Amino acid sequence: MNKQKNTQVKEKILNQVQDDKIKYDPKAITLKWQAKWEADKLYQTDLENAKKPYYTLMMFPYPSAEGLHIGHIYTFSGADAFARYKRMQGNDVFLPIGLDAFGIHSENYALKIGSNPVEQAKKSEANFYRQFHAIGNSFDWSRKLETNDPNYYKWTQWLFVQLFKHGLAERKKAKVNFCPSCKTVLSDEQVIDGKCERCGTVVEKRDLEQWFLKITEYAQRLLENIPDLNWSEKIKASQSNWIGKSEGAEIEFLIFNFQFPIKIFTTRPDTLYGATFLVIAPEHQLVNKIVKGEIKSTGNIDEIKDYIKQVQNNTEQDRLTEGKEKTGVFSGLYTKHPLTNEQLPIWIADYVLGTYGTGAIMAVPAHDARDFEFAKKYNLPIKTVIKSEANLSEEKTHAGNGEIINSDGWNGLRYPQDKEKILADLEKQGIGKRRSTYHLRDWLISRQRYWGPPIPMIYCENCAKEGKSWFASAESKPTIDDRKWRMGKEDGNLKIDNPSSIFDLQHLSSTVHHPSSNMAGWYPVPEEQLPVLLPYIEDFKPLGTGISPLANHPEFYETVCPECGSKARRETDVSDTFLDSSWYFLRYLATDWEDMPFPTSNVMLNSFQHPNEIPKKILNQVQDDKKIAASPSSSAPISLRSQAGSFADAQSAPRNDEIEKRKRFLPVTIYIGGAEHAVLHLLYARFMTMFLKDAGYLDFEEPFSRFFAHGLIIKDGQKMSKSKGNVILPDPLIEKFGIDTVRLYLRFLGPFDQSGDFRDTGVEGMHRFVKRLWSLFTNTKNFEPRTENIIDDKRMTMLNQTIKGVTEDMEELHFNTAIAKLMTYYNFLAEQTEISLDEAKAYVQMLAPFVPHLAEELWERLGQPYSVHTSEWQTFDSKMLVEDEVTIAIQVNGKVRADLRFKNNDLRNEKMIEEMARNNEKMKKYLEGQTVKKIIYVPGKVINFVI
RNA sequence: GCCGGAGUGGCGGAAUUGGUAGACGCGCAUGGUUUAGGACCAUGUCUUUAAUAAGGUGUGGGUUCGAGUCCCUCCCCCGGCACCA
Numbered sequence A: 001m002n003k004q005k006n007t008q009v010k011e012k013i014l015n016q017v018q019d020d021k022i023k024y025d026p027k028a029i030t031l032k033w034q035a036k037w038e039a040d041k042l043y044q045t046d047l048e049n050a051k052k053p054y055y056t057l058m059m060f061p062y063p064s065a066e067g068l069h070i071g072h073i074y075t076f077s078g079a080d081a082f083a084r085y086k087r088m089q090g091n092d093v094f095l096p097i098g099l100d101a102f103g104i105h106s107e108n109y110a111l112k113i114g115s116n117p118v119e120q121a122k123k124s125e126a127n128f129y130r131q132f133h134a135i136g137n138s139f140d141w142s143r144k145l146e147t148n149d150p151n152y153y154k155w156t157q158w159l160f161v162q163l164f165k166h167g168l169a170e171r172k173k174a175k176v177n178f179c180p181s182c183k184t185v186l187s188d189e190q191v192i193d194g195k196c197e198r199c200g201t202v203v204e205k206r207d208l209e210q211w212f213l214k215i216t217e218y219a220q221r222l223l224e225n226i227p228d229l230n231w232s233e234k235i236k237a238s239q240s241n242w243i244g245k246s247e248g249a250e251i252e253f254l255i256f257n258f259q260f261p262i263k264i265f266t267t268r269p270d271t272l273y274g275a276t277f278l279v280i281a282p283e284h285q286l287v288n289k290i291v292k293g294e295i296k297s298t299g300n301i302d303e304i305k306d307y308i309k310q311v312q313n314n315t316e317q318d319r320l321t322e323g324k325e326k327t328g329v330f331s332g333l334y335t336k337h338p339l340t341n342e343q344l345p346i347w348i349a350d351y352v353l354g355t356y357g358t359g360a361i362m363a364v365p366a367h368d369a370r371d372f373e374f375a376k377k378y379n380l381p382i383k384t385v386i387k388s389e390a391n392l393s394e395e396k397t398h399a400g401n402g403e404i405i406n407s408d409g410w411n412g413l414r415y416p417q418d419k420e421k422i423l424a425d426l427e428k429q430g431i432g433k434r435r436s437t438y439h440l441r442d443w444l445i446s447r448q449r450y451w452g453p454p455i456p457m458i459y460c461e462n463c464a465k466e467g468k469s470w471f472a473s474a475e476s477k478p479t480i481d482d483r484k485w486r487m488g489k490e491d492g493n494l495k496i497d498n499p500s501s502i503f504d505l506q507h508l509s510s511t512v513h514h515p516s517s518n519m520a521g522w523y524p525v526p527e528e529q530l531p532v533l534l535p536y537i538e539d540f541k542p543l544g545t546g547i548s549p550l551a552n553h554p555e556f557y558e559t560v561c562p563e564c565g566s567k568a569r570r571e572t573d574v575s576d577t578f579l580d581s582s583w584y585f586l587r588y589l590a591t592d593w594e595d596m597p598f599p600t601s602n603v604m605l606n607s608f609q610h611p612n613e614i615p616k617k618i619l620n621q622v623q624d625d626k627k628i629a630a631s632p633s634s635s636a637p638i639s640l641r642s643q644a645g646s647f648a649d650a651q652s653a654p655r656n657d658e659i660e661k662r663k664r665f666l667p668v669t670i671y672i673g674g675a676e677h678a679v680l681h682l683l684y685a686r687f688m689t690m691f692l693k694d695a696g697y698l699d700f701e702e703p704f705s706r707f708f709a710h711g712l713i714i715k716d717g718q719k720m721s722k723s724k725g726n727v728i729l730p731d732p733l734i735e736k737f738g739i740d741t742v743r744l745y746l747r748f749l750g751p752f753d754q755s756g757d758f759r760d761t762g763v764e765g766m767h768r769f770v771k772r773l774w775s776l777f778t779n780t781k782n783f784e785p786r787t788e789n790i791i792d793d794k795r796m797t798m799l800n801q802t803i804k805g806v807t808e809d810m811e812e813l814h815f816n817t818a819i820a821k822l823m824t825y826y827n828f829l830a831e832q833t834e835i836s837l838d839e840a841k842a843y844v845q846m847l848a849p850f851v852p853h854l855a856e857e858l859w860e861r862l863g864q865p866y867s868v869h870t871s872e873w874q875t876f877d878s879k880m881l882v883e884d885e886v887t888i889a890i891q892v893n894g895k896v897r898a899d900l901r902f903k904n905n906d907l908r909n910e911k912m913i914e915e916m917a918r919n920n921e922k923m924k925k926y927l928e929g930q931t932v933k934k935i936i937y938v939p940g941k942v943i944n945f946v947i
Numbered sequence B: 001g002c003c004g005g006a007g008u009g010g011c012g013g014a015a016u017u018g019g020u021a022g023a024c025g026c027g028c029a030u031g032g033u034u035u036a037g038g039a040c041c042a043u044g045u046c047u048u049u050a051a052u053a054a055g056g057u058g059u060g061g062g063u064u065c066g067a068g069u070c071c072c073u074c075c076c077c078c079g080g081c082a083c084c085a
Helices: A002-006 A026-040 A070-088 A104-112 A117-134 A150-165 A215-224 A233-243 A269-274 A285-291 A301-313 A316-320 A369-378 A419-429 A461-465 A474-490 A505-511 A577-581 A584-590 A616-629 A638-645 A653-663 A681-694 A730-737 A739-748 A760-778 A793-811 A815-831 A837-847 A852-861 A910-919 A921-927
Strands: A009-012 A053-058 A092-094 A169-179 A184-186 A204-213 A246-255 A261-266 A277-280 A328-336 A343-349 A360-363 A432-437 A457-459 A522-524 A558-560 A567-570 A670-674 A706-710 A713-715 A780-784 A834-836 A885-892 A895-903 A934-938 A942-946
Touching: A026 A739, A026 A852, A053 A070, A053 A584, A070 A092, A070 A670, A070 A706, A070 A713, A070 A730, A070 A739, A104 A117, A150 A169, A150 A522, A150 A577, A150 A584, A150 A681, A184 A204, A215 A233, A215 A681, A233 A681, A233 A706, A246 A269, A246 A328, A246 A419, A261 A269, A261 A277, A261 A360, A269 A419, A277 A328, A277 A369, A285 A301, A285 A328, A301 A328, A301 A343, A328 A369, A343 A369, A360 A369, A419 A432, A461 A567, A577 A681, A584 A653, A730 A739, A730 A760, A739 A760, A739 A815, A739 A852, A760 A815, A760 A837, A760 A852, A793 A815, A793 A837, A815 A837, A834 A837, A837 A852, A885 A921, A895 A921, A910 A921
Parallel strands: A053 A092, A053 A670, A277 A343, A670 A706, A885 A942
Antiparallel strands: A009 A780, A009 A834, A169 A184, A169 A204, A246 A261, A246 A432, A277 A360, A328 A343, A457 A522, A457 A567, A558 A567, A885 A895, A934 A942
8 A cells, every 4th residue: 555655646738837726835834834843842852861962053043132133043044054954864963052142242232232141131031032932943942042141151150260270261461352332341252353343343452360261272283183174274274374383493692791581483593603693572571670770771761761652652464564664772781602603682562462372582684574674774784594585685685585695504405305303403502492472372361341240259358458369279280280380391492201391491481471470369259159240230330440330339349258247249240251152052951950050970080281282192091080089089189179070069869870971972073153253162172171181071172063155145245234324134035925935045045065145036036946846746636546656756756856855965065056956946847737746845955944934834744644854865876867878087008098978778889899990089099900818897987998 | 466166158156076067047039818008928038050060168278088177377356464584
């Protein structure tokens, strides 16, 4: 009977699709199926009993009450199409949704419309969720989260506390970016071309004491893992550029008559003999010593003071503007060239940055354009040490490669081939050593705003006076030792097994901000007291004074010191919204657990490891050892265990089982999101995951196995924005065409990873296709069982090719080409007089990711069991993919002479092959007049004529 | 300057490991249907040519029987970094 059913056919009448037939009513279909999916909890994922865990995630949005725009639908329905496809492939797909509700974006919106962020958040949330329901995504609504929920930000604060306890969060005074419009400080990553990432205002530099997360300690590992990531190339390139590693050498120069050393950083140690002077940044500590007279200088002190003042008055932007004429002043000091003992002058100039490298350089004007310009202006000597291959005049600078000359001992070596030899020589002579520097800066997370999680720290003046801090408490002892060890490795290339190679610990201690030295009086809020709730206040507007609105609320900030019990003060800044989003993907798996931030083992796997520069093998080994050591008789530091165990120590065995099962969803299988977060969210999430691994809470260090950067919707060649007045509102479109048509169109307008131009005329075309689909499957006659199978070989091949092509496209998220194949297949089907059930079923399945409501309706009309979205994706029959024609290389005596196309049948006949070859233009000259002795045929590959 | 990505009709964009360039859609043209409009249906649509035929994937070269695809030169566009030594 099955066979009979399987060959059910229907005849379609294309020209009779008008009003007398069943009308396509997208609204009714949408409502009908959405209600049913919801009632049946069709998309709720059973995290514990999943057989093939598959975590699909789209970057969660920040909600504005204006609601979804077409870009949201574009990206979220794309992620949904992929999730639906993966579900039909038999995976237990988890597709959660939440809101990045805290932060400046949301607060500014509330400010704009004159509402309190607390109330506005509720409205925005309701509006966003309503619209997200309406687009028909297969979200698991039972696991939504909002970052402004105390149940969520309790753990954001917990995370901060962990970072602090491991010495990765510290308060320090620094020149920071301040946005005068947003009235808060910004992280380096939030400044783009000197402007605020959010509002475009030019940022100012202010000297402020702020909380930083020491992401720089992870620079090397963040960089090192990049090549192995299955991420879009452009994101990987952006992150590499942002981390910005330069490899070179740190070389020590001595100041004449003083024993004071100056360290410079260079990527071109091969040009050391060409150094004719040194340049130090105006911020260099030596400048201060000269001005104060601590170091005797022959220079004009007043002139130096004037120059420093002048530099300080320049804005950061002025200073960085390219093409600006270089300025500087002679310091009055000389140094000794470490190799030639020549006397070199030291200059102060602002083209050298105090924040990069050591704040001092050796100037090699012959081979550096900037040094050259400076040397020309101030008449400083120029010495060529690389032979120019282009025969340039001595008067010009060239940074190129070539043979080293005028350099005793190195002459004849070549750059860059012999860079290693030179570095080795420098280290051997004790003049310098290998060093890497990074562009990456520490992550500034304080925000002088209201709408965020309060930073969970307490400052006790009493303890501060006595120099006490959390790091002096008994609880912290092991971490302090750990930190010393870490500090010694500030030098980039230090090997873990060779602590004696610490180049200059003294220098390091003067530049490294050592938490215990300036964290006096600071204590994290005890974990059992979390969350530090954000109070409801009326005066939430940012003050712009560098102080948070919460600082006006003693009822919030007054507290007691957890250490000595005296009166103390809470931190009143809140944390950056990017801290909220740096770990949310973990929380989705535990939204129903209040005692745990995410599924994590209740055993402390290992003590905290230094994040930077540890060869991976050694790191893994250390962790394996600790795993074994973490039995009940463990010798692991008690305080560390109690940190990790504060929420999970007393878990029962069944609970452990649950945790382990949920952990199978991590790391995120595929993450989809915008490329604009390449150095923001994506970098922070990687950092946080690495930290959580090192601290023993996770057993992987890269959060996203695969990252897919989607494109943006473009309108008239421009990014959509309200100011340009080219925003497309989705609601009228959905009203007119239905969500299925809109979804299909958005998938079709271009490759998902590139920007697509939105043209509303294109929607009409898609709507035509959707209506034709409807007609094909509904307005037909003679839907009667047939005993004979109407699918012949040709149709079977067509079907199989389509399934194969669409499957391949779906894997790569090439939705536009998948849809093109489906439309081609439609055109083929429309030419047939009958359609078999097999064809119809496979076709509806392939449509389902794009038009979920319509496909579900058609599936039901085909009499198939609910639901198409949980049905098994058709696999293609590879036997049916044999092509009619094949191309085969033709050899003559083993040499390829031509490629010919043969019909499969022709290949069975040697005479036919020979005849075809002889008739071919190209083969004529090889075979004319020759007798073929033998034809060797390697099926599918080559035909060799032996003559 | 350095690092990524890309350059194909009037438009968005297709082309497995090199194998009939322009799939699919939009737009346009002609015809049908319709009271009209819309919608729908059919046919056509890279260039030159009446047709056969020839040319054609930013530029110039190369490898190959065969190149949008591989190699080299240059040009242009998009994104990231940048007085970063």
